[in-house]
Amino acid sequence: MLEIRDLSVSIDGHAILTGLDLEIGPGEVHAIMGPNGAGKSTLSAVLAGREGYDVEGTVRFAGHDLLALEPEARAAAGVFLAFQYPTEIPGVGNAYFLRTSLNAIREANGEPPVDARSFLGSLRSHMEELEMDPSFSSRAVNAGFSGGEKKRNEILQMAMLEPTLAILDETDSGLDIDALRIVAAGIERLRSPERAFLVITHYPRLLDLVRPDVVHVLRGGRIERSGDAALAQQLEQYGYGPRPEPEAVGS
Amino acid sequence: MIPAAVAPSAAVEPSWRSDVRADAVRWLADHRPPTTRDELWRYSDVDALLEAMAADPADDQVDVDAPTIARLAGDGPANRLVLVNGRPIADLASRDGDTDVVEVLSLRPSDHRCPADSYRDLRHDDWFLATNRAAAHDLAMIKAPAGSALGAAHVVHVTAPAGHRPVAHHPTTLIRVEAGATVTVVESHVGLDGAAAVNASTTIEVGAGATLAYHRVEQGAAGSAHAGHVSVALGPDACLRAHSFTLGASTTRVTWDVVCAGDGSSVELDGLVFAGPSDHHDHLVTVDHRGSDTTSEQRFREIVGARARAAFTGRVLVRPGTTGTSAHQRNASLLLAPTAEADARPWLEIEADDVRCSHGATVGQLDDEAVFYLRSRGIPEWHARQLLIEGFASEVLESVDVAWLRHHLRDGLEQRRPAIEAAP
Numbered sequence: 265m266l267e268i269r270d271l272s273v274s275i276d277g278h279a280i281l282t283g284l285d286l287e288i289g290p291g292e293v294h295a296i297m298g299p300n301g302a303g304k305s306t307l308s309a310v311l312a313g314r315e316g317y318d319v320e321g322t323v324r325f326a327g328h329d330l331l332a333l334e335p336e337a338r339a340a341a342g343v344f345l346a347f348q349y350p351t352e353i354p355g356v357g358n359a360y361f362l363r364t365s366l367n368a369i370r371e372a373n374g375e376p377p378v379d380a381r382s383f384l385g386s387l388r389s390h391m392e393e394l395e396m397d398p399s400f401s402s403r404a405v406n407a408g409f410s411g412g413e414k415k416r417n418e419i420l421q422m423a424m425l426e427p428t429l430a431i432l433d434e435t436d437s438g439l440d441i442d443a444l445r446i447v448a449a450g451i452e453r454l455r456s457p458e459r460a461f462l463v464i465t466h467y468p469r470l471l472d473l474v475r476p477d478v479v480h481v482l483r484g485g486r487i488e489r490s491g492d493a494a495l496a497q498q499l500e501q502y503g504y505g506p507r508p509e510p511e512a513v514g515s
Numbered sequence: 516m517i518p519a520a521v522a523p524s525a526a527v528e529p530s531w532r533s534d535v536r537a538d539a540v541r542w543l544a545d546h547r548p549p550t551t552r553d554e555l556w557r558y559s560d561v562d563a564l565l566e567a568m569a570a571d572p573a574d575d576q577v578d579v580d581a582p583t584i585a586r587l588a589g590d591g592p593a594n595r596l597v598l599v600n601g602r603p604i605a606d607l608a609s610r611d612g613d614t615d616v617v618e619v620l621s622l623r624p625s626d627h628r629c630p631a632d633s634y635r636d637l638r639h640d641d642w643f644l645a646t647n648r649a650a651a652h653d654l655a656m657i658k659a660p661a662g663s664a665l666g667a668a669h670v671v672h673v674t675a676p677a678g679h680r681p682v683a684h685h686p687t688t689l690i691r692v693e694a695g696a697t698v699t700v701v702e703s704h705v706g707l708d709g710a711a712a713v714n715a716s717t718t719i720e721v722g723a724g725a726t727l728a729y730h731r732v733e734q735g736a737a738g739s740a741h742a743g744h745v746s747v748a749l750g751p752d753a754c755l756r757a758h759s760f761t762l763g764a765s766t767t768r769v770t771w772d773v774v775c776a777g778d779g780s781s782v783e784l785d786g787l788v789f790a791g792p793s794d795h796h797d798h799l800v801t802v803d804h805r806g807s808d809t810t811s812e813q814r815f816r817e818i819v820g821a822r823a824r825a826a827f828t829g830r831v832l833v834r835p836g837t838t839g840t841s842a843h844q845r846n847a848s849l850l851l852a853p854t855a856e857a858d859a860r861p862w863l864e865i866e867a868d869d870v871r872c873s874h875g876a877t878v879g880q881l882d883d884e885a886v887f888y889l890r891s892r893g894i895p896e897w898h899a900r901q902l903l904i905e906g907f908a909s910e911v912l913e914s915v916d917v918a919w920l921r922h923h924l925r926d927g928l929e930q931r932r933p934a935i936e937a938a939p
C-alpha cells in the first residue's frame with residue numbers, strides 16, 4: 265500500500281532523512297519511534313505534501329506516485345496526517361470545515377456531496393465516541409483548544425474522512441490517561457483490513473492500546489531497526505542507544 | 516467649484532430645505548475640494564472620487580423589482596423603504612408587523628416638516644457632505660419614538676445608471692432615536708451595473724438612554740465610487756452599536772464622525788472592508804469624547820487584494836474637563852498579495868487625564884501553515900485561501916445580530932470570490 269524507497273529529505277541544505285525505506289501493507293499498523301529531532305515529523309509532513317523540503321527518492325501509495333501529488337490530491341487518494349501541532353483556523357467553524365473537507369474529497373473522487381443530515385448525524389456520533397462536547401462543532405477549528413482537545417479533534421477528522429492511510433504524529437503526546445484511552449479507542453475503531461496506520465510515538469503506553477504489527481526506530485536519518493511490538497518495550501527500558509549485552513547488564 | 520451634480524431644484528421647497536441647500540451651495544463656492552495634502556484625506560484616492568462625482572445626477576426613473584432588491588440588499592423582517600436614484604418606490608416598501616413601532620418615511624423636497632435640527636444645523640466642513648446637502652433629493656427618515664422597543668428598519672438606497680451614462684447619486688438618511696428607545700437600522704447602498712458615484716450622508720441622533728444598532732452596508736456595483744459620511748450625536752447614556760461594511764465599490768472613502776456628547780454614552784463600531792484587485796478604500800473614524808464616562812471601541816478589518824490599498828485612520832478626541840473616558844481601537848489587515856498595501860493610523864488627541872486608551876494594528880498575510888492544514892484535508896488551495904479569508908471576515912460578521920443580514924453579507928463575500936482568485 266505504502267512503499268517508501270531511498271527517501272532523502274533536507275531543508276536548506278541540512279539533511280534530515282538520508283535514504284529511508286519503509287513498506288506498509290493494507291491492514292497493518294506500523295509504529296515509528298525515535299529520539300527528538302530524528303525526523304519523524306519531517307517524514308510525516310513530506311508524506312502529506314508540505315512544501316519547503318528538498319526531497320529525493322520515491323513514494324508509491326495505492327498506485328500513485330505520491331510525491332508528485334498536491335497535498336489535496338493526496339488527501340483525496342486517502343492519506344491523512346494527524347498533526348503533531350494542529351493549526352488554528354480562526355473564524356472557520358469546525359463542522360463547516362469538516363463538511364467542506366469531506367465534500368472536497370468526495371468531489372475529487374467523483375462522488376456527490378454528502379447529505380447534510382447524515383453528515384451531522386455521523387459528526388454527532390463520532391464526537392460522542394470521542395467524548396467531545398457538542399460545542400466543538402461550532403467553535404473555530406482548533407482555536408483556543410487545549411492541547412488534548414486539538415488531538416481529539418484530529419482523531420475526529422480522521423474518523424469522518426475515513427482515510428486508507430492514517431499517519432498519526434505524536435497524537436498521544438500531552439494526553440492524560442483518559443484522553444489516551446479515548447483516542448486509542450478511536451484509532452482501534454477505524455482499524456480494518458483495507459486501512460493502514462503509521463503511528464509516531466514516544467510512548468509504549470499508546471502501543472499497549474493500539475497494538476502495532478511492526479515497530480521501527482527512526483534514527484540517523486533512516487530506519488535503524490525494526491521489530492515486533494516487544495521492541496517498543498525494550499526501547500522504553502533501554503532507550504534508543506545500542507542495546508547493552510545481557511551479561512553486561514548483570515555485571 | 517460646484518459639481519455638476521448640484522442642480523438646485525426650481526420646485527417649491529419649504530424654507531428650511533432651501534436654506535440648507537443655499538447654505539451648502541455658498542459653502543461650496545468658498546471652498547475647494549480636498550486633496551491628499553489635507554491630513555484627513557491623505558490616504559484617499561480623492562481624485563478618483565471627485566472625477567466620478569462630476570457625472571450627471573442620477574435622476575432617471577429606473578424600474579427595479581423586488582427580487583433584485585432582495586438579491587442586492589438582502590431581505591428580512593423590517594420596515595423597509597427603498598429609494599431608487601433618490602426616489603421612494605412605494606411597491607418595494609414593506610412593513611413588518613413585529614417591528615412596526617419604528618416610523619420609516621421619505622421626505623419629498625417639497626415637504627414642510629423639518630425632520631431634525633441636526634439636518635438643519637449641519638456644519639459644512641466636508642466638501643462631499645456639502646455637496647450631498649446641495650444636491651439631495653428625498654430624505655430617508657427613520658424615527659423610533661421615545662421608549663419604543665423592537666423596532667427594525669431597512670433603508671435601501673439604489674443607484675441606477677440608465678444606459679451607459681455615468682451618474683452621481685447623493686442619498687441622504689436621517690435616523691432619530693428618541694429617549695429610551697431601542698431600534699435596529701440597516702442602511703444598504705447598492706447599485707445596478709454601470710458607472711456610478713455615490714455620495715451618501717447619514718445623520719443620526721440617539722437620545723438619552725436610547726440604543727441604536729446601526730448597520731451600514733456599502734455593496735455598490737463593481738467599479739463604482741462611494742463617499743459616505745455618517746455623523747452621530749449620542750445623548751446621555753445613549754448607546755450605538757454599529758457596523759460599517761465596505762464590500763462593493765472600487766474606490767471609497769467612508770467617514771464616521773461620532774460625538775459622545777452625553778455623559779455615559781458609548782459607541783462600539785466594527786468595520787469590514789473588502790478591497791478587490793486594484794481597489795482603493797479609505798476609512799476615517801473620529802470619536803469625539805465630549806461627555807464624561809464615555810466609552811468607544813473601534814475595530815476594523817480590511818481584506819486587501821493584489822495592487823489594492825486600504826487605509827484606516829482611527830481618531831480619538833478627548834475633551835478637557837472630561838473624566839472616565841475609555842477609548843480603544845484595533846485594526847487588522849489581511850494582505851492577499853505582496854502588492855497589496857495597508858495603512859493604519861491611530862490619531863489621538865487627549866486633553867484630559869482620566870483616560871484609558873489603547874490602539875493596535877496588525878498587518879498579515881494568509882497563514883501558510885493554515886493553508887497547508889486545510890489542503891491536507893483535501894481542500895484545494897484556492898478554496899483553502901477562501902476559507903481563511905472568510906474566517907478573517909467572520910469575526911466581524913458574527914458580531915452582527917441581525918441573522919438575515921449576516922447571511923446576506925456572507926453570500927456577498929462569497930460572490931466576490933473571483934476577485935480573490937484574481938490575486939496572484
Ligand SMILES: Nc1ncnc2c1ncn2[C@@H]1O[C@H](COP(=O)(O)OP(=O)(O)O)[C@@H](O)[C@H]1O
Pocket residue numbers: 275278280298299300301302303304305306307
Ligand atoms: N523548517 C525547518 N527548518 C530547519 N530545520 C528543521 C525544520 N523542520 C525540522 N527541522 C530540523 O529537522 C530535524 C527533524 O525535525 P523533526 O522532523 O521535527 O523531528 P522529530 O519529529 O523526530 O522530533 C530537527 O533537527 C529539526 O530541528
Ligand SMILES: [Mg+2]
Pocket residue numbers: 304305306348433434
Ligand atoms: Mg515531531
